[in-house]
Amino acid sequence: MTGLALNCRINKKSLFDRKHYFYADLPAGYQITQQRLPIAVNGSLAYSVFVGKKRSQVINKTVRIKQIQLEQDSGKSLHDDLRSQTLIDLNRAGVGLLEVVLEPDMSCGEDAATAVRELQLILQTLGTSQANMAEGQLRVDANISVHHPGEPLGVRTEVKNLNSARFLAKAIDYEIQRQISELENGGEILNETRSFDYKLGCTVPMRDKEGKQDYRFIPEPNLPPLLLYDSASLPAGTDPQQVINIDRIRERLPELPSVTRDKLIQQYGMLPEHSLTLLNEVGLLEFFQNVIKETRAEPKKVTSWVLNTFLGFLKQQNLAVSESPVTPSALAELLNLLDRKTISSSAAKQVFAELWKSEGKTPAQIVSEKKLELMQDRETLEQLCHATMEQHPHVVMDMKKGNPRAINKLIGLVRKATLSRADPTVIKEILEKKLSA
Structure with a gap:
């Protein structure tokens, strides 16, 4: 399923191999992998990078996928610098994993981080993996080399086990600058394995590869070839439950993130960067869609409230969408009150803040308790406008002279008299009518 989603050619016959090397986290002395004939090859991953001062310009890029292979996980090395010890955790050793090998098509840390985030979304959408990098469900090894344009790729270093997209970007950018500086000073780049020290913000050596290592690949004797079929090659009379049919899996592919973004x-009428944010935050798209279903407010207003106000509160409290005290129904009700001009925009933000603190109360209850309803009696508003104009004749004179700030000052004075319960648009209309009379 992952291979199909990444536009790969699926090999109907794939083979398993043994890759021999010695390291403490690999007690068997070899790793089962797919070196000769992997399960999927020649794919591509499209992703979008934002550039410009406001990061509002979108550049679409593609990285080629060399292959996807099934292999065996190793253990985990835990380095205790205080005691000068290395501990080995073998709990995950031998567990099957999927490795996606990308071609060297990316030129900076941001490209790699964005591509990995897109891959993470695809894996989560497919259900292939929860792909939580912090929990080790998705790990990235980055191979970095530098060279002059038109020249062959340089000697590469590998930065292992990066567990966040942010650290991936930082590690790559640091390593690029380190290699350039080393070469400019007459040094040479070693073919070595490094790790990223997130506290220092730099890469440090782990172990030398010692040139081109001979892994002594041999066919895995204990595993038969993995055979897949499509509808055309499926043998007659075969029980469909006993074989894997590529075409049937293709039919079951869910809507991929790129398609969802285009639909949004x-x-x-959503901006591309807004569609990306909705999908990048777990559960945010579903929250947005539930609000849209229950409100009469314009989609652009819903987008603004969800991405700015709602997401802003979540970030401040370091909460996930699923942990929010504000439900989609509550936000939809609040936006309906705003859309009907029952409350002002400033009052709506006050109500939202109360919703965040007062779980269980509805927006209507908070509006009633705090007396936040907009004044609907036009006659009373006209009287207040008249009184304000009489009390501030110098501001009225400024208005008549065409000072654009004067009208805003009068609106503010009227709203102050109503405890911000008057609609600024209605006040402006009344004031302009009185001035022209």
Whole structure:
């Protein structure tokens, strides 16, 4: 399924091999992998990078996928610098994993981090993996080399086990600058394995590869070839439950993140960067869609509230969408009150803050308790506007002279008299009518 989602050619016959090397986290002395004939090859991953001062310009890029292979996980080395010890955790050793090998098509840390985030979304959408990098469900090894344009790729270093997209970007950018500096000073780049020290923000050596290592690949004797079929090659009379049919899996592919983003842009007139944010935050798209279903407010207003106000509160409290005290129904009700001009924009933000603190209360209850309803009696508003104009004749004179700030000052004075319960648009309309009379 992952291979199909990444536009790969699926090999109907794939083979397993033994890769021999000695390291403390590999007690068997070899790793089962797919070196000769992996399960999927020649794919591609499209991703979008934001550039410009406001990061509002979108550049679409593609990285080629060399292959996807099934292999065996190793153990985990835990380095205790205080005691000068290395501990080995073998709990995950032998567990099957999927490795995606990318071609060297990316030129900076941001490209790699963005591509990995897109891959993470695809894996989560497919259900292949929860792909939580902090929990080790998705790990990245980065191979970095530098060279002059038109020249062959330089000697590469490998930075192992990066567990966040942010650290991936930092490690790559640091390593690029380190290699350039080393070469400019007359040094040479070693073919070595390094790790990223997130506290120092730099890469440090782990172990030398000692040139081109001979892994002594041999066919895995204990595992038969993995055979897959499509509808055309499926033998007659075969029980469909006993074989893997590529075409049937293709039919079951869910909507991929790129398609969902395009739909959001077309359906709601959403900016590309907003569609990316909705998908990048777990559960945020579902929250947004539930609000849209229950409110009469314009989609652009819903987008603004979800991405700015709602997401802003989540970030401040370091909460996931699933932990939010504000439900989609509550936000939809609040936006309906705002859309009907029952409350002002400033009052709506006050109500939202109360919703965050007062779980269980509805927006309507908070509006009633705090007396936040907009004044609907036009006659009373006209009287207040008249009184304010009489009390501040110098501001009225400024208005008549065409000072654009004067009208805003009068609006503010009227709203102050109503404890911010008057609609600024209605006040402006009344004031302009009185001035022209």
